[in-house]
Amino acid sequence: DGVHAPTDPTSGTHCPYCAMQCAMRLEWRDGRPEAVPRDFPTSRGGLCRKGWAAGEMFAAERLTTPLLRAHRGAPLEPASWDAALERIVAGIRAARMAGGAHAVGVFGGGALTNETGYALGKFARVVLSTRFIDYNGRFCMASAAAAGSRAFGLDRGLPFPLSDIAEAEAILIAGGNPAETLPVMLQYLEAQRAHGGRLIVADPRRSATAAMADLHLQLTPGSDAALANGMLHVAVRDRLLDEGFIAARTTGFPAVRRAVAAWWPDRVERATGVPERLLVRATHMLAEAATAMILSGRGPEQQANGVANALAHINLALALGKAGRRGCGWGTLTGQGNGQGGREHGQKADQLPGYRSLADPAHRAAVAAVWGVPPESLPDPGVSAWELLQRCGAPDGIRALLVHGCNLLVAAPDLTALRRHLAGLDLLVVADPFLSETAELADVVLPVAHWAEEAGTLTNLEGRLLLRERQAAPPPGVRTDLEILAAIAARLGRGSLVPATPRAAFEELRRASAGGPADYAGITWERIKAEQGVFWPCPAPDHPGTPRPFEDRFATPDGRARFHVAEHRPPAEEASADYPMILTTGRVLAHYNSGTQTRRTASLAEADPAPFVEINGQAARSLGIAEGDAVRLATRRGTAVLRARLVPTLRLDTVFVPFHWGGRGAANLLTNPVLDPVSRIPAFKACAVRVERVTPA
Ligand code: SF4
Numbered sequence: 001d002g003v004h005a006p007t008d009p010t011s012g013t014h015c016p017y018c019a020m021q022c023a024m025r026l027e028w029r030d031g032r033p034e035a036v037p038r039d040f041p042t043s044r045g046g047l048c049r050k051g052w053a054a055g056e057m058f059a060a061e062r063l064t065t066p067l068l069r070a071h072r073g074a075p076l077e078p079a080s081w082d083a084a085l086e087r088i089v090a091g092i093r094a095a096r097m098a099g100g101a102h103a104v105g106v107f108g109g110g111a112l113t114n115e116t117g118y119a120l121g122k123f124a125r126v127v128l129s130t131r132f133i134d135y136n137g138r139f140c141m142a143s144a145a146a147a148g149s150r151a152f153g154l155d156r157g158l159p160f161p162l163s164d165i166a167e168a169e170a171i172l173i174a175g176g177n178p179a180e181t182l183p184v185m186l187q188y189l190e191a192q193r194a195h196g197g198r199l200i201v202a203d204p205r206r207s208a209t210a211a212m213a214d215l216h217l218q219l220t221p222g223s224d225a226a227l228a229n230g231m232l233h234v235a236v237r238d239r240l241l242d243e244g245f246i247a248a249r250t251t252g253f254p255a256v257r258r259a260v261a262a263w264w265p266d267r268v269e270r271a272t273g274v275p276e277r278l279l280v281r282a283t284h285m286l287a288e289a290a291t292a293m294i295l296s297g298r299g300p301e302q303q304a305n306g307v308a309n310a311l312a313h314i315n316l317a318l319a320l321g322k323a324g325r326r327g328c329g330w331g332t333l334t335g336q337g338n339g340q341g342g343r344e345h346g347q348k349a350d351q352l353p354g355y356r357s358l359a360d361p362a363h364r365a366a367v368a369a370v371w372g373v374p375p376e377s378l379p380d381p382g383v384s385a386w387e388l389l390q391r392c393g394a395p396d397g398i399r400a401l402l403v404h405g406c407n408l409l410v411a412a413p414d415l416t417a418l419r420r421h422l423a424g425l426d427l428l429v430v431a432d433p434f435l436s437e438t439a440e441l442a443d444v445v446l447p448v449a450h451w452a453e454e455a456g457t458l459t460n461l462e463g464r465l466l467l468r469e470r471q472a473a474p475p476p477g478v479r480t481d482l483e484i485l486a487a488i489a490a491r492l493g494r495g496s497l498v499p500a501t502p503r504a505a506f507e508e509l510r511r512a513s514a515g516g517p518a519d520y521a522g523i524t525w526e527r528i529k530a531e532q533g534v535f536w537p538c539p540a541p542d543h544p545g546t547p548r549p550f551e552d553r554f555a556t557p558d559g560r561a562r563f564h565v566a567e568h569r570p571p572a573e574e575a576s577a578d579y580p581m582i583l584t585t586g587r588v589l590a591h592y593n594s595g596t597q598t599r600r601t602a603s604l605a606e607a608d609p610a611p612f613v614e615i616n617g618q619a620a621r622s623l624g625i626a627e628g629d630a631v632r633l634a635t636r637r638g639t640a641v642l643r644a645r646l647v648p649t650l651r652l653d654t655v656f657v658p659f660h661w662g663g664r665g666a667a668n669l670l671t672n673p674v675l676d677p678v679s680r681i682p683a684f685k686a687c688a689v690r691v692e693r694v695t696p697a
Pocket residue numbers: 015016017018019020021022043046047048049050051052181182183184185
């Protein structure tokens with residue numbers, strides 16, 4: 001259309017649609033951008049369907065001017081940037097007059113670059129001085145992050161390079177489906193299988209990944225800790241423990257050994273539905289392999305018992321001596337494009353850049369010195385994403401909310417309650433390239449540059465920093481998130497506090513992270529480009545980076561990994577007479593998260609055009625439901641209407657709905673916002689549901 005023009009045909013970027021961050025560049029053919037894979041050590045020239053389609057998004061209808069709503073009930077109308085920024089600043093001032101600094105909230109996203117995520121955290125804490133910032137990674141990686149930090153002293157998604165996966169003799173994937181969510185990662189699993197490696201998948205669905213496995217443990221949704229504790233019980237019983245590793249490199253095993261003594265295989269079978277013989281086989285397969293890994297997905301993590309579920313799997317890896325050495329380890333399969341970097345630099349309610357703690361006086365002092373503010377001026381830690389959203393519109397709560405990089409009205413749980421909370425705000429500002437479901441509800445919508453229109457770094461699922469170079473200038477009228485934050489800060493008289501360019505933000509981030517757990521001090525954009533990524537921690541320019549941070553010692557004060565007793569707790573909602581089945585949610589190959597981009601990409605929308613519910617064929621027939629029927633799902637939060645897909649391999653008691661759509665088919669109309677007590681992640685993976693055929697009027 002002549003609006004987008006390539007900036008530098010030799011520059012490279014990375015696909016935005018998952019934490020694999022496959023290397024690509026955009027080439028313009030007949031005026032249209034096409035994704036072309038680049039050679040790179042992680043993706044090795046691979047792209048999946050989403051990556052190949054990444055250039056198509058340029059054809060989608062973009063926001064190119066700010067939109068303003070004159071008053072609630074009025075339509076969104078085009079407006080100048082001046083008018084939009086004035087409205088935002090007036091709204092912030094009014095909220096602060098009414099309720100103080102904490103009456104303003106900020107919501108970020110795990111797809112934002114490290115630079116933007118860093119700037120957003122700084123903007124909240126030193127421009128707005130509010131406690132209330134959190135981000136959509138809380139809905140995604142929070143349980144794995146908390147479990148990794150507790151057990152190893154550090155949350156580094158995969159504490160080893162992807163290439164180690166190919167070397168593991170046995171792998172257990174607990175509640176992950178990389179065949180659809182990280183498809184290019186499959187080449188490592190395929191190499192592992194080609195070397196004679198074994199694959200075990202624990203998943204209530206026979207997912208595309210489970211279908212590849214030697215063993216599929218088809219557990220009841222919400223029974224993950226019971227399964228892992230049962231495997232550890234079998235390992236103790238059958239003398240499969242690595243006593244030398246436990247003695248030399250861990251602490252806390254005796255209490256865990258006592259706790260799992262009660263998880264007899266027949267009890268595990270009752271709790272999980274996994275037959276004893278499979279439990280025993282899987283345990284022996286992992287334990288008897290010279291090298292083995294446990295890779296965790298959102299299945300165990302997105303639950304009200306998410307941290308304990310993840311810790312139960314970490315206990316198993318540690319007890320078998322499958323951690324802290326090459327070809328071994330527990331790791332989490334990060335989902336969002338910058339899910340790892342997004343949680344390291346201050347978007348989280350309790351965190352400062354470099355994975356520092358906002359509650360730690362020394363950490364506050366270190367970051368405050370870089371920011372040139374007194375440590376005591378930094379606000380206290382805030383609350384988690386869902387709790388922040390619940391405060392919106394509440395008495396003495398948040399009056400104005402700024403949202404960057406997230407489509408809340410698809411991605412958050414209990415959307416009916418969320419809509420009510422957002423409607424109670426005096427000011428909702430949404431910055432997005434597209435008129436998302438959340439933008440449609442906003443008072444001010446800001447057109448923002450997308451992933452290919454702004455340079456910046458991301459941190460992939462292995463902790464490797466990558467550089468995305470700009471592939472095109474944004475259309476006229478569109479600004480970057482950084483430019484928007486700087487413009488608001490300037491109008492509040494604090495413009496010097498927001499770095500104006502990605503380069504400036506990265507240089508500041510390097511200094512702010514120096515000495516912290518996620519230390520980027522020795523990393524430059526030039527190094528990332530020359531070395532095809534650099535692993536953190538990397539404290540100095542001559543430091544090589546750290547692909548395997550736990551090889552010699554774990555990141556705890558004594559260098560030992562910590563066992564934690566990890567109790568199984570059933571889901572907050574179990575099947576009942578009124579809601580007799582269990583709903584679980586997840587993703588499909590063609591779409592990315594809230595679908596804001598992929599639903600606007602022609603070939604991806606065509607591949608999976610509408611939301612659906614997977615239901616076991618036998619269960620469907622007993623409810624009078626045939627393939628393609630309209631089906632109503634009801635939970636204690638609301639109802640959704642979807643088309644039925646009959647799947648012979650799904651558990652009889654379980655239905656599955658992908659969460660990429662809004663409207664009447666939104667999975668998150670149904671989900672339970674009950675939170676894990678530690679990570680505060682909502683229970684997306686298990687709630688009680690009633691399923692019925694919609695009878696035509
Ligand atoms: Fe690679 Fe993920 Fe993009 Fe697919 S979606 S091309 S696996 S980064």
